[in-house]
Amino acid sequence: MSNWKSVYNKWNQFQELDSKLKQELEQLKTNEQQLEDAFYKELSFGTGGIRGVLGVGTNRMNIYTIRKAVYGLASYLLENTVNVKERGVVVAYDSRYMSKEFAVETAKTLGTFGIRTYVFESLRPTPLLSFAVRYLGTAAGAMITASHNPPEYNGFKVYNDDGGQMIPEEANQIIENISKIENELAIPVMEQAELEEKQLLVWVGEEVDNAYLEQLRQISKLPVEEMEQDKDVTIVFTPLHGTAYSLVTRGLEQLNFRNISVVEEQAQPDPEFSSVESPNPEEHQAFSMAIELGKKVNADILLGTDPDADRLGVAVKDNNGQYTVLTGNQLGALLIDYILSHLEDVHLSNAKILKTIVTSELGQEVARHYGVDTINTLTGFKYIGEKIHEFDSTGERFVFGYEESYGYLISSFARDKDAVQAAVMASEMAYFWKKQGKTLLDALEVLYERHGYYREGMSSLTLKGKEGSEKIALIMDTIRKNPFEEIAGYNVEAVEDYLISERHLLSTNEIETIELPKENVLKFVLQNNSWVCLRPSGTEPKIKCYYGTCGTSLQESEQALAALKETMTKVMNEIIS
Structure with missing residues (x-):
């Protein structure tokens, strides 16, 4: 978003802005760096949905970013799924700040399309939401959660009618619909009382829990x-x-x-x-x-x-x-x-x-x-x-x-x-x-x-904000252009670049096709059943580095693991410094 100040002004001048968000906006006016971070981009809808810090702005989780995501979901469902209004969407939520409010906000937005929403009366786990989609036969599901993120986060995770998280092909169509929304502040919503009166908001009790527990017993x-x-x-x-x-x-x-x-x-x-x-x-x-x-x-x-x-x-x-x-x-x-x-x-x-x-x-x-x-x-x-x-x-x-x-x-x-x-x-x-x-x-x-004694580990660099995103991109770009031939003394046998779906076998210089969707991931397959994999997180401001080793003893495997971690941490820090 090139001109964040114009977006900020739009929010600042919006007379009907939610009172809590209006108060927060007033407090941010004296801190331009925080203000820019809140408005410099839109909270992106990834393959699973959106997740971010709670607060005011287009780069924050609030009722307006929820409405925008739900509007995109509703448009997608009406274009691609049969009997959407009758089948409806089921929504669950966890124990985070604003979770129930966001669940109701989801229903208020879906209601303007005539789509019924089933909302659980109290908090429920994510797997129960996945089960509920299948049990109730809904067209989709949504879970209000930020999983294990810190308390200041919340999120909106979307499920298809099979009960699985939306895959990229589905999510991309939702993203396309979201991109057509010119003003998130102008998205219409229905009031809760009207939704309940028209049975467009249906509260769900323990029936789904009991059905889930019956299935659970059978495993x-x-x-x-x-x-x-x-x-x-x-x-x-x-x-x-x-x-x-x-x-x-x-x-x-x-x-x-x-x-x-x-x-x-x-x-x-x-x-x-x-x-x-x-x-x-x-x-x-x-x-x-x-x-x-x-x-x-x-x-x-x-x-x-x-x-x-x-x-x-x-x-x-x-x-x-x-x-x-x-x-x-x-x-x-x-x-x-x-x-x-x-x-x-x-x-x-x-x-x-x-x-x-x-x-x-x-x-x-x-x-x-x-x-x-x-x-x-x-x-x-x-x-x-x-x-x-x-x-x-x-x-x-x-x-x-x-x-x-x-x-x-x-x-x-x-x-x-x-x-x-x-x-x-x-x-x-x-x-x-x-x-x-x-x-x-x-x-x-x-x-x-x-x-064999297999050991694995993961290290990560947390790089927040606009500058952090740029540093993460720099790390991936630098290593992609200059792939390793050895890491911590272990020869690289193959380089797997999932962004271009290619596996490069170094000993023969052959190129194989990786039959998986494209994603910004680099994996280095090393000698002795060891490997290193780099991947920017899709839900947190982090770049993650995964490691795997195998030895004839636990001590041998752990020594190899420590060497890989030390080397990769040093490499990433050198790139961003």
């Missing part, structure tokens, strides 16, 4: 008679001030897991996430209170979900009585092993595992051990959901999908990552191994001894 690999027995496993659970409390505890109880202790200080929804530095189970500090409680009750497994309950972290006790937080890659490999070991041979023949290109190769090796193929997708669960939808017509059997960032899906009754499913299955798996006198760490060691 168990336990014999029916064992499902009915009380389980000798002690669980500590924290929903980290988010949405997962009800469904996780009810899901565990219906399989007769009775020894569940909840971290009470983190059980209640709280938009400030006041007891943690970050409400992200990937961050080990998020488990501090769970570990404390785990020691008191001698827990076998600790479970932590992020605010919208699409990510699960797990910690287990080691032989010294200390709790170790598993990585997403480790838990994924364990779940693959548990699920496939309980599948009959007839179901293994056309079974498929789905994972992303930055997820560990250990899971693929475990699947190969059972004769099951693994399919790689681009980063983002929307691509896994898209493949599951393809399986509906090809007859291939989806048995598990995951990504390294703590996202898992066991059964396709939901089409997005589902921490509720994963929490129940991880608990069942811990119970299974405990009966054999083993912990999940013991089970993981078995996998390492069989397949």
